[in-house]
Amino acid sequence: MTNRRTFILKLVPLAGAAAVLPRMALAEIPHLAEADKMATAMGFHLHTKDADQKKYPKHTEEQFCGRCLHFTEPGKDEARCDLFNKIVPKGGWCSGFSKRP
Numbered sequence: 001m002t003n004r005r006t007f008i009l010k011l012v013p014l015a016g017a018a019a020v021l022p023r024m025a026l027a028e029i030p031h032l033a034e035a036d037k038m039a040t041a042m043g044f045h046l047h048t049k050d051a052d053q054k055k056y057p058k059h060t061e062e063q064f065c066g067r068c069l070h071f072t073e074p075g076k077d078e079a080r081c082d083l084f085n086k087i088v089p090k091g092g093w094c095s096g097f098s099k100r101p
């Protein structure tokens with residue numbers, strides 16, 4: 001009985017930490033900057049209207065992060081892009097855009 005009680009008492013704080021850790025981890029994910037090396041290579045801009053149309057002629061303003069398959073939380077104003085593993089705004093764009101079905 002004592003072992004079971006000890007086990008449960010040890011488990012409760014761990015469960016609480018497990019509930020808080022994912023939120024903390026998400027808060028620690030950096031925002032993607034246009035000057036980031038990989039972002040530059042992918043033509044990333046914080047606003048889809050700023051995309052280089054000459055370099056990316058297939059780009060349209062209907063393409064933006066909020067509609068991209070890599071935007072991990074559709075409907076949010078910003079979310080982690082799983083291509084860069086950084087936070088991007090829903091109105092951003094890069095050449096890795098892949099339309100969400």
Ligand code: SF4
Pocket residue numbers: 044064065066068069070071081082083084088092093094095096097098
């Ligand atoms: S891959 Fe998609 S979500 Fe990520 S920056 Fe490019 S357009 Fe935005």
